[in-house]
Amino acid sequence: MPRSAWLSLAQEFLLQTGASDDGDRRLIVPVEKAGDVADILSRPWPAGRWEWHWTQDARAAAGSASAVQSAVDRVLAAPATRAGADLDQTLRDAGFARQLLPAQRDAVAQLVSSGGGGNFSVPGSGKTTMTYAVYALMRAAGLVDRMLVIAPQSAYEAWEDEATDCFAMGDIPVVELAPTSPSRRSEVLVYNYERAAQPGVRAAIDAWSHGRHFAVVFDEAHRAKRGKDGLHGFGAADLAGIAAARLVLTGTPMPNGPEDLVAILDLAWPGQGARLASTHTPHAERSWVRITKDGLGLDEAVIEIEPVRLDDAHMRVYNALASGLKNNPELQAEHPEYVQQAVTRLIACASNPALVEPVTDGELVWPSDIDAGRPLSELIADVRAVARPGKLLAAARYAADYASRGEKLLIWTNFLGNIDALQRLLEPYAPAVITGATPRHDPGAPTDRERELRRFRHDSDCTVLLATPQTLGEGVSLHHVCQTQLHVDRTFNAGLFLQALDRTHRVGMPQGTTARAIVLQGIETIDERIDAALRRKLRAMDEVLNDPTLERLTRVQIGPAAAGFSRDELADLLRHLN
Structure with a gap:
């Protein structure tokens, strides 16, 4: 291929797929963008002039990515689904026994109709219950037969208890919490984000799911907001790519800004997060559901x-610490991680001057040389007996x-x-x-x-x-x-x-x-x-x-x-x- 033609083709890939060029006439394309590769290679120019060969894995990745994009196109084009009068009976036939609230019924209907997506309902709205309802309907329809839940350890109790509360006797799924070697009899597995990223756990999940169609649920999905750049997000994205259906649950989908929403939606719709988080995408909100507290009928908190007001002794320590940070402007440019620790130290000092002392408890390591004027250690020693936090x-x-x-x-x-x-x-x-x-x-x-x-x-x-x-x-x-x-x-x-x-x-x-x-x-x-x-x-x-x-x-x-x-x-x- 002439270099000019290669450059033209490479430009297409770089612009449309987020590919990277390794400088040796090779392009590396994210797997979730493989569908765009297939689209580019189907065009008369520049790709149509040459014969292309696909490996089996590349063709499968392209098919999967194209399927996700087509699913998103359908979701955005279809009006939001409301629950029909027969939903309760359909749920009972599927073994689901708990009565849903009206807002929950509509959210479940939308997620089933979409084949997955985000549930950004406020904490306390029953996202675990709604997820089990979605799973029951998908299971009854033959779309999935297993469910993998990635959740913080604090949520383990809820996933185990809610299974018993949501399903009729005889239809309660077997739930295993963080097993080393999951049983093939187990219908629901629950792991935390840290363990899900471990190769050994991933191998165990592969063995458990072999020959099955499983839904993956990312509970408290804001933990993976850094996307593939973070350990949580990298492991989660890997699992999202092999699941038959994906649900992301969080009441705070963008805790610090819109970029968080991109990473979270990428878990529900691999490769489509930026598109769905954009304010320029019509009806992007159809790719998720959100029940507000008003929608639940909850009284306002x-x-x-x-x-x-800090007492005088406490305020002297706080001001000394604040002055130390202010008088070290080079920290901001040269050591941003040091500033992070210093600011955390300042937050701690505002509540308790005793926390300013260096500690090595594994939770927080204080920088020790941001003292101004009189040594901070002397100020702390003076106020220990007299300061009243x-x-x-x-x-x-x-x-x-x-x-x-x-x-x-x-x-x-x-x-x-x-x-x-x-x-x-x-x-x-x-x-x-x-x-x-x-x-x-x-x-x-x-x-x-x-x-x-x-x-x-x-x-x-x-x-x-x-x-x-x-x-x-x-x-x-x-x-x-x-x-x-x-x-x-x-x-x-x-x-x-x-x-x-x-x-x-x-x-x-x-x-x-x-x-x-x-x-x-x-x-x-x-x-x-x-x-x-x-x-x-x-x-x-x-x-x-x-x-x-x-x-x-x-x-x-x-x-x-x-x-x-x-x-x-x-x-x-x-x-x-x-």
């Missing part, structure tokens, strides 16, 4: 921002108040040091404690998540649950026993905040109760910048999802804002420091 004292006040009324309180903090301090401070209320170090189920351990949750739910002496949102912010329902939560601190992660809110604001709220969330916000601290950043992200999410709940959250009134902050947020932070 009460969100309160309580300003907390206002947020922790406020948390203790709320815990005492709720315990006196016989009510339970959920307290969130992102920092293990705060967990330890609050556990000592709230000892009279026998707090349950769940962090990343708490095993899910381990009878040989002093305690585990199952026992701590059971104690909080059923022990009247235990009136407080202390938890990190990174650990318990997903997959757990607490609304039957607890309707109030308190946030000692927050990060720039909007998805984490929304997920935490919905642990106590869900379908089935006890009659006469109102969900309430209290956010403690340090006056003249980084907390105020975090609040402003979260409101911006919620507004951006609302523009795509058109959810009145998100819009209302941006209007929460306030008195006198670790992970993942953008360049704009960093600039906002620097303005705060100055």
Whole structure:
């Protein structure tokens, strides 16, 4: 082939498939774009002038990618499907026994009609129940006969319990949780994202699914928002490519921005995420469903921002730390990962000056040389005996108040040091404690998540649950026993905040109760910048999802804002420091 013709052909591939050129007249095309390769090679010019040969695997990949694109074309062209009067009977015939709410019925009908897609309904809307309903209908239609669920460990309990609650006796699928060698008898397998990316687990899944047609479900799919660049996303994309049907579940599909939505939709429709996330694609919203809290008939939650003034000793430490960051401008350009740690340290300091000390607990490593003026270590030593962390004292006040009324309180903090301090401070209320170090189920351990949750739910002496949102912010329902939560601190992660809110604001709220969330916000601290950043992200999410709940959250009134902050947020932070 003449070089000029090769360059013309290569240009087509580079522009239309996202291919990469290795410089040796070879192009590497993402497998989900193989259908576009077939389209280019079918054209009279430039490809029609030469004879092309396909390997068996390449032809299969092209056929699969073309099928996904055709399926998306059909979904976008067809009006949204509403549930018919016969859906309940069809579900019963398929072995599904639970009665769906009207909004759930319509969502299930749309997902079955589309052959999969995204379920972006708010946390607490019954996404697990809806998924089992979709699976029951697809199973009855002969489209799938197995289901693989990728979910955080905190959601394991729900997938096992809901199977029993959703299906009639005799039709309950056998569910296995994270087996090393899954049984061929098991109809539903559940793994977490970390294990699903391991070669050994992938081999076990291949053996279990051999000769079968399985649906893959990505629960809390925002965990894979980095796409193939992240470990979670890479393993998930691999499984999406071999499944007969795909469902992605998350109430926060774009926790930090529209780019998150691209990666998540790519799991439901491989290779089509950018197209479906684009505001220029007509009817792109037909590729997913979303039930809002208004659609569920849930009363609006009460969100309160309580300003907390740091005492003088505490504020001296905070200002010293902030000055240290401000006076090291080279960090922003040369060591962005160092800035990440420094900002996390600043968030921690706004709640508790004792957290500024270097720690090596595996959760967070503090940088130790951002001191200004007098050494920070001396300031900390001086204030240890006299500083009164206002947020922790406020948390203790709320815990005492709720315990006196016989009510339970959920307290969130992102920092293990705060967990330890609050556990000592709230000892009279026998707090349950769940962090990343708490095993899910381990009878040989002093305690585990199952026992701590059971104690909080059923022990009247235990009136407080202390938890990190990174650990318990997903997959757990607490609304039957607890309707109030308190946030000692927050990060720039909007998805984490929304997920935490919905642990106590869900379908089935006890009659006469109102969900309430209290956010403690340090006056003249980084907390105020975090609040402003979260409101911006919620507004951006609302523009795509058109959810009145998100819009209302941006209007929460306030008195006198670790992970993942953008360049704009960093600039906002620097303005705060100055």
